[in-house]
Amino acid sequence: MTRKSSLASGALVAVLAAVAATAGCASAGGSDAAAGASAAAASSQLDFGVDMARRGLWNEALFRFEQARRERPADAKVLNNLAVAYEAVGRFDEALAAYKEASRLAPGERNLKLNYSRFLEFYQGFRPPPATPPAVAPPAAPPATPPAGSAEAAERPEVTP
Numbered sequence: 001m002t003r004k005s006s007l008a009s010g011a012l013v014a015v016l017a018a019v020a021a022t023a024g025c026a027s028a029g030g031s032d033a034a035a036g037a038s039a040a041a042a043s044s045q046l047d048f049g050v051d052m053a054r055r056g057l058w059n060e061a062l063f064r065f066e067q068a069r070r071e072r073p074a075d076a077k078v079l080n081n082l083a084v085a086y087e088a089v090g091r092f093d094e095a096l097a098a099y100k101e102a103s104r105l106a107p108g109e110r111n112l113k114l115n116y117s118r119f120l121e122f123y124q125g126f127r128p129p130p131a132t133p134p135a136v137a138p139p140a141a142p143p144a145t146p147p148a149g150s151a152e153a154a155e156r157p158e159v160t161p
Helices: 003-028 030-054 058-071 076-088 092-105 110-126 151-155
Strands: none
Touching: 030 058, 030 076, 058 076, 076 092, 076 110, 092 110
């Protein structure tokens, strides 16, 4: 065996040992492994969603952010991105709800606060003002009674007691 091939074999063994150790940990702590897989899946969906949003493919981004939310429902970053996507596709009430939830979870998050304040500024200008009840119109004047014997009086049906 040459020196190069023994180094490559050593590196391969080190990688395999790391994989085996990871597999051993995963089988020993099944719930930890499931949580790790869930976090990885959410991160993958989040990253893909961000990429789609940067390309202007907002419906796809929204789908990915919704998938990430299923994995991490209490993650303010996921909720912030979800709110931005809702906003981009015109689902403003859902954007507002997502921003509120994200703000509750991470009130000091700078980017979230910036996005939320910009959204509120837009949203308040976008929403029509609340409807005011219509003013009560005065009752209409009764129609003038045509003189008896006129053509108009002859056309009007008679009410009999």
